[in-house]
Amino acid sequence: MPRTRHTLREDVGNPKEWSFTWAIADDVTFSSQCGFCGRSQIRLTYEVVRGPASLWICPLCASRHPISATLDGRRLDIREVRDQVHGLTARLKQRTCQEAIRKVQAIVNDPAIDEILVYFDRNLQLSPERAARLFAVLPIIGEEIDPSVFDIQTRSAAHQEEFGALEEPARAAVWPALTSVQRRRMAALGFAPAGAASRRSEGRRVRLSEELPGRRMTALRQSARLKATQKTC
Numbered sequence: 001m002p003r004t005r006h007t008l009r010e011d012v013g014n015p016k017e018w019s020f021t022w023a024i025a026d027d028v029t030f031s032s033q034c035g036f037c038g039r040s041q042i043r044l045t046y047e048v049v050r051g052p053a054s055l056w057i058c059p060l061c062a063s064r065h066p067i068s069a070t071l072d073g074r075r076l077d078i079r080e081v082r083d084q085v086h087g088l089t090a091r092l093k094q095r096t097c098q099e100a101i102r103k104v105q106a107i108v109n110d111p112a113i114d115e116i117l118v119y120f121d122r123n124l125q126l127s128p129e130r131a132a133r134l135f136a137v138l139p140i141i142g143e144e145i146d147p148s149v150f151d152i153q154t155r156s157a158a159h160q161e162e163f164g165a166l167e168e169p170a171r172a173a174v175w176p177a178l179t180s181v182q183r184r185r186m187a188a189l190g191f192a193p194a195g196a197a198s199r200r201s202e203g204r205r206v207r208l209s210e211e212l213p214g215r216r217m218t219a220l221r222q223s224a225r226l227k228a229t230q231k232t233c
């Protein structure tokens, strides 16, 4: 059993009685709640049904409970369920980012934004400099979108230096999109924007790193705008 047991709400009953509809919701403001365990401040939720009842559940519950799952009429085993959840999740997260960039693109006529979209499509991540450029204009779409829906590249020395070379306001804009691990790394290199240190102790952190197998999932966390910090990395 996993160390952290998540208690199911009483009316949930046996998870086996529920089945996935394969509908997924991406809440880019991180304000959804899990219908199984009640956890809040969730970004991604998965729809499960039992008869006429429908609930939206968090990634942990989606991967930890033996929820029934069929695809094209065939029953899936636990591994297949995880793969299916993972694949759908990755595609949805990718689409969320693409749509946000496209909305910016539709408003500002800037070849730099076109290039950012091409870059994102190829890498599914943004370099620090591109992230800074995008985040500077992102409010133009008039929707609340947490910058942390974007994955920022900081693995290579070149990308670390790229981050460090940004002006302070740009680093501050990209900072909320970094995972705690990335922030520690950047801080150790002396690249943390002023006032960033206090932000790290803010709110609770929920590690969901084991929730889904395979490719590292995009970091999910609250931006400084919101109350708490929540992430997978």
Ligand SMILES: [Zn+2]
Pocket: 006, 034, 035, 036, 037, 038, 039, 057, 058, 059, 060, 061, 062
């Ligand atoms: Zn849950």
